[in-house]
Amino acid sequence: MAGLSFDNFQRNQFLASKSQGQPKATSTGTTIVGLKFDGGVLIAADTRSTQGPIVADKNCAKLHRIAPRIWCAGAGTAADTEAVTQLIGSNIELHSLSTGRQPRVVTTLQMLKQHLFKYQGHLGAYLIVAGVDPTGAHLMSVQAHGSTDVGFYLSLGSGSLAAMAVLESQWREGLSREEAIELAADAIEAGIWNDLGSGSNVDVCVMEVGKDAAYMRNYRTPNVREPKQQSYKFARGTTAVLKESIINVCDVEEQEVDVSA
Amino acid sequence: MNTIASEYSSEKQSTPIEHSFNPYSDNGGTILGIAGEDFAVLAGDTRHTTDYSINSRYEPKVFDCGDGIVMSANGFAADGEALLKRFKNSMKWYHFDNNDKKLSMNAAARNIQHLLYGKRFFPYYVHTIIAGLDEDGKGSVFSFDPVGSYEREQCRAGGAAASLIMPFLDNQVNFKNQYVPGTDGKEKRPVKFLTVDEVIKLVRDAFTSATERHIHVGDGLEILIVTKDGVRKEYYPLKRD
């Protein structure tokens, strides 16, 4: 049977019953937001990814490109958000090639929700989809089970409450591009400081009607590490050489050449 | 007519109603004690958490108990506080009963063992470390498991990021896996006592590093330093994300 393989389900269940349980997937216990402004839409995300209480990646990218002008911010299981956006990205391109039209945000959303519904929430992808197309700027979100929302400002992930607090108090209709970027970055920072699942930097992607998307990786870096108190360089030879063997992969011949001539 | 099974319908039928109250929680944080030749330090971060939330960015958890003994019980904060209170109380009675005799580190450690083991079947959910000077004036650190097993050690990390810090300490305090250059691993790098300044540098680097990689560590670092002149406190801010 082709497709996602269920081959090892029984074996894994047996292993899980005998030991501590199954390996945990990396999750992006995240803060992501999206908001609309005058003439476009933007999304933003923090850059921490965690495995339980341990920070797995201090500067990961949670903004994914589905089409050149349709981007998507992902929360949930890192592998699922990545895989689902790549698959739908391919489908959007094929669809656009086949119809000869610019890809649309509603198409993307419909494909995402149908795909996620098929897998009944087992693909842990929670996405904020945003983009511009011939019908204007759009902002929507999809949950892992396939339900969708449309809104002027949205937040998702473990830091969504902190971010939404900022959006609820400061978002208004008719924000300028610059105001919107600052508001989104402030909302993400609320997540970075107040939610332990979020941290490090702020990524932003701005999509304006009639323009190319502007992806601003590490738009804010409020968490640069202070220099260490001392150097931990070891004196050469501190690590013992227990065994040394040299393998001659090829024959080396030396030949003297007179370069002055 | 088919109906699609909803999560709710299956739950209603299959899950028995359970009345279980979980008396424990984990409030994160990390502590670290190092003994020097004539001093001892005990450091802890000041973040207090439950799950993904920060309850406080400054909630000290290392305390001066008097008699040059500093103590911290890291893990479930309520239990840590209860244990600390009980120890301080027990110390008061010791002074009262013994004409204000100074409580030695050895006696304090044994006392804490009994406080912990006395709740063997409903333990204090904490990793406890005390630091101070022993009867010869040498730095000493004692660490306890939740039910009272204890040991005197040169250095010990406890709490959330203990597993991140401990290997660093093994290498930098006890010079584990370090050999004298040029001896081809025949001669281990000799251990020596570190100075207070060196130890504080190590502690600060240990905590900034743990803050980078552990979500329950951060906000602030408070170090209590015990010397023959008394107990001194230092505070350094840590990253708040």
Place this chain on the structure above:
Amino acid sequence: MNVVPQSNFKSAVSSDQDQQHRSNAVPSLPDTLRQQAGGAVPLSSQMGHQHPLQSRVEGWEATQRARQLEQYRQVFGIAEPMKREMELEIVERTDFNPLRREAHSLHEDILRGNDTSLDWEDVYPAATVASGMNVANDVHTKIEHKLQM
């Protein structure tokens, strides 16, 4: 609502059931006698046989197809689904390609209306996901079978 395969899936799966078969005296040790692992009771009977999603995903395409044909029948009459099934049958018979394995051919995709979309079936063909179960499914076997060698 039979657009999607009806199934007996649970939307929440627990991977750590079956922990009650432990000795009380030594909690961390498995009690072999009580558990009878590998003994009189076969292990397979003690476990769930399928991932709750498996039947749903595997039956997905067939169910969708059946529903589609049913709708064609209702709108255009029985001739329409028959014609489509015949066309598919013809393509499947004539389009022998030992390399294609489980994947669909372009002609088949066009007839099914799948020619401008991708799914995991296209990304992960059977040969790459099987755990050594279908070694007899390679090119050589297919050709030998076709030529009755």
